[in-house]
Amino acid sequence: MYQQESNVEEIVPNLSRSASIASYGRIDPFLSKPKSQQMTLKGMIKGTKNILGRYVGKWFYDKGIPFDAANSLYFSPIVSAIQRAEPGVKPPTAYELSGPILDEEVEELTKWIEEYKQSWPRIGITLMSDGWLNKVSKNEFLNFLAYSPKGTAVLSSKDASRTKKDANFYVRLYDHIVEEVGDKHVVQFITDNARACVFAGSKLIEKMKHLVWTPCAAHNIDLMLEEIGEIKIVKETLEEARCLKEIVYL
Structure with a gap:
């Protein structure tokens, strides 16, 4: 069996020795320099994967990242990108993530939404309304999303915290949203089943005969x-x- 010396230092060459756990000042033994040892190639691969898992795990635990974040479709590409990066490439800083990189993401998403809208005249969309309550601030928001075979996009969010949410409110709001999107593009409108929403939905289809109003199945x-x-x-x-x-x- 092929033998080769395992050198974990090559994986994390510039790791700080001053790292601590939970800010208690105790040096994490996992971050100290490991001893080299002879192992098989299979053992090296297994050991490297374990090291990767440990470091990712420590990042998750330290920042309270939900475990299901590992199921994100962007998680594996992150690891692949890191593997392809040349030695010495530094990770993005907090400033870069909140500034230039975020700006690039916004620009990319805005471009995608504009391309997405180009398909509306041809295939139409389902407009969806979704209420959301911020349990901390107690602010209530109404989010509007567009769905089509090409994907789903959030179109707008309305703060309804200090508004009387009666039937007239929903009639005006739904009418405004449909007009904003373009009534000829909307094939279906899905809302929850509150009485005011049901009334507003019925008024909407009276005005726009081609449109189908559907109560939310989950809310039902x-x-x-x-x-x-x-x-x-x-x-x-x-x-x-x-x-x-x-x-x-x-």
């Missing part, structure tokens, strides 16, 4: 489950389950 299911939860035997069972959960996690 949510409302159904809420009603099922009010059935006596179901409600009592849920309350018992909540009590049991409190005991188990004490």
